[in-house]
Amino acid sequence: MSTSTRFAVAIHILTSLTLREGQAVRSEDIAHSVNTNPTVVRRILGALASAGLTQAQLGVGGGALLARPAGQITLLDIYRAVEEPPYFALHRVPPNPACHIGNRITPVLEQEFARLSRDLELSLGQTTMADIASRVEERRGA
């Protein structure tokens, strides 16, 4: 299975905010760019705000703003804000404890999945929204 589309949409939303840094952007305008419903955008913005990545400006002329510089928002921050852990699922029903293998496989899987998760998080932490936004800008000529 893969991630939900929320991760990609969240990056898209934050790119919009980064490229208009300082201005409050309406969920409706973002939704127009993403090609979806404003409520979908607001739902994701809610998760990003809970994680401290964005903040809302209510009232007339309101919208969403970055809560900290784009260079200090990594893909790991975004992933954690919009996707549920874990990265790798264990058995739905625990294995048979009466079996020699069923008895011992879970901690081995947990250890291995922890290693994979650490590696993935290192990888996610390497890119910031400043990187993404500047790559989008660089495609002006393309």
Place this chain on the structure above:
Amino acid sequence: MSTSTRFAVAIHILTSLTLREGQAVRSEDIAHSVNTNPTVVRRILGALASAGLTQAQLGVGGGALLARPAGQITLLDIYRAVEEPPYFALHRVPPNPACHIGNRITPVLEQEFARLSRDLELSLGQTTMADIASRVEERRGA
């Protein structure tokens, strides 16, 4: 979102085959250890066999066997056999091409997700079924 439980179950199944290397193991016995239905095991074994990781022995006394040494089966082989790509999903509906950002975000996401996928696959490729099986064996005392 996380992987389906198929990845964990597939590793469990292959651990059973590794620890009984050479003997055909019935789906019913594996299912007993996994705590699920034999058909679930056979479905996953089918995917593993299509990927060339296991083979079936039909008829009386039949069951599943490793198709190659456990040291030559990596978690990446297993992941690819039982999970659908991609690791990271793009937008469900493509972004608005009339928008400056919607226009350019997709190739940037594709490039970044390709980097993440490469890193993840490197990580998945580092562990073999021989490693997993020996860790399970080492837990004899625990």
Place this chain on the structure above:
DNA sequence: CTATGTGTAACAGAGTCTGTTACACTGTTG
């Protein structure tokens, strides 16, 4: 006070995942 825009709940349709039943097929064994 009014208009604009957010926050959030609730629901529907589509899709996926696991478990289950059912049954055709293969090949060993007597």
Place this chain on the structure above:
DNA sequence: CAACAGTGTAACAGACTCTGTTACACATAG
């Protein structure tokens, strides 16, 4: 060659998740 053990696979159900949509309470600028 006949019986049987066991696989391969289709089909379906229930649970869950995801996205899109409607609806409406709330905040705040002007």
